[in-house]
Amino acid sequence: MALRTIPIRRAGNRNNLFMGGDRELVMFAGLLAFALIFAAQELRATVFGLTLWFSTLYGCRLMAKHDPKMRQVYLRHRRYVRFYPPRSTPFRSNSGSQGRQYK
Structure with a gap:
C-alpha cells in the first residue's frame, strides 16, 4: 500500500x-x-513624514525579501540572550570545573 x-x-x-x-x-x-x-x-513635516514612510517601507520590503520572519527571529534572539553560554569559540578547552558547569 x-x-x-x-x-x-x-x-x-x-x-x-x-x-x-x-x-x-x-x-x-x-x-x-x-x-x-x-x-x-507644516511642509517640512510633510516632506519628512513622507520620506520616513517611503524609506521605512523600502527597508521593510528588503527585510521581508531576505527573510519574512526576521522580526520574530530578532525578538526571540533578544529574549534568549541571557541564556547563551559565555564561550568565545566552539573550540575552547574548559577546565574541569568549567566543563562540568555546561553538561
Whole structure:
C-alpha cells in the first residue's frame, strides 16, 4: 500500500506581510508618518513624514525579501540572550570545573 500524500496549499502557509513588508512594522511606520504629518501640519513635516514612510517601507520590503520572519527571529534572539553560554569559540578547552558547569 502506497503512502497517502496530502498537498499543502500555499494560501494556508503564507507569511503575514502587508505591502511587501512585515505587517506590524509597516503599519507602525505608517502610523508614525501619519501622526507626524497631521500633528505638525507644516511642509517640512510633510516632506519628512513622507520620506520616513517611503524609506521605512523600502527597508521593510528588503527585510521581508531576505527573510519574512526576521522580526520574530530578532525578538526571540533578544529574549534568549541571557541564556547563551559565555564561550568565545566552539573550540575552547574548559577546565574541569568549567566543563562540568555546561553538561
